[in-house]
Amino acid sequence: MDDRKIAIIGCGNLGLSIVKGIIQHKDIPNNIVTATRRSLPKIQHLSASDINVTDNNKKAVKDARIVILSVKPYNILAVCEEIKDALSKHAIIVSTATGITISEMETVLGKDRTILRAMPNTAAGVGESLTCISDNGVEKEDYQIVEMLFSSIGTSIRIQEDLMDAATVLGACGIAFVMRFMRAMVQGGIQIGFDARTASEVVTQTVKGASTLIAAHGNHPEFEIDKVTTPKGCTIVGLNEMEHNGFSSSLIRGIVASHTKIEEDN
Template sequence: MNRIEGKLVLLGGGKMGRALIKGVLSAGVTTESQLTVVEPHAGAQQWWRDELPGVSVTGDGQAAIEAAQIVLVAVKPNVVQQVAGSFSGSWGERLVISIAAGVTLERLQNLFDSRCVVRVMPNTPCLVGAGASAYACGEAVSSEQAATVAAIFSAVGVVDQVDEQLLDAVTGLSGSGPAYVFVIIEALADGGVAAGLPRPLAMQLATQTVLGAAQLLQETGEHPAALKDAVASPGGTTIAGLSVLEQNGLRSAMIEAVKAATERSRALGSHA
């Protein structure tokens, strides 16, 4: 894994920022002495001091940004403009990485007055090191800087570089996808309860079943249809259940959910 050279500043010390920093430290991508967190809220500052005492924490990021080679912007989309304006003139040619959903490269380039910007779409499983992220680079981002982005986000899961036009589809699939899976797990557990299982056992079985199935798919490299066919014996229980899923349009519903979320992402981006 690539090691980051130079100083890295995190703007926004919330859950996703914490996950990313813990990931890069654990993977040896950077060290605590190379990091500064800019977080205005005292309570959030205290978390960093308690959990990662070797990381510098400040409420005023001007000096930190000017000394940094990389700035990771981990704030909500409606705060990006304020953040960029607060440190106007400080961005120069340093690499600016934004995880603000829906804020386009063009918008980032204008706000930060820089072409050295990267837009990333991570998802919430990054919080447990199992994320799926994709990123698109601005005009002036070098191959070395793109590799730096890949190193940061591969520390909390898998990451791919894509054309920006694909990021809305990434949002519709992996960005929103965890919510779809949570609904499936909840529904599986409800089915177990309806069939007579105690709620805690039903939830445990449903969660582990989804986790195990995903791991089996990932580790074998088999097509999901092949793995499905291996479970569905002729005239058995699984094929009976699969028939009901087909009758009720599960496959179509999942496809339409991804398409709807993609279109909504496009609409939000155009309004931004």
């Protein structure tokens, strides 16, 4: 068995982002990666980057050390059933599916399997994912292999499995929340005079700058806000108007609503 082979089952939005991240990361050879989906033509273009593509999941997982399952939650257990006899003894199975627990997967794959859950986001495609990882008590070396893989597409943190739904909302849905915030900023920018392209450029770099400030200094966001808010100035007037209209409250309620939806669905 090749100790480094990676199979990515279900290369849709997230699976493809992971593959793209791996392609950009020069330490992982592309030819050890096999990507699958049923509509093969949609991933055929990956062959040009030396990624193996197939619509045969059993073939893809044979000899693979890491098997990433990136199909929709309602397909996960059927895919586990399909591949279980083709998995090698030392395969590390990593599911990205929202809401499907490790113990549910164990009922199909068996309790002796090395199973982890990973919650990356679509920024994996540009090497900037934050991936939350939980596991069923795996060997240190197995965890390190998975951690190393997800480090190639961003950064990762280890969490308890009962926080996986929260990780889904904050980290994965979070991409959509931030995008909607950015879209609103661009719309506001156009109303005050910028053309759409310039507004988008200003917003994109401003969000990146704000994020980098927090990452670099580790300060509370409010500390950075205080530096921008001159007494009686335009920033505090804008911020307070947003709060009067429920800005923070609506974000918090949206996050809680997403979390409730995951709980209700499972």
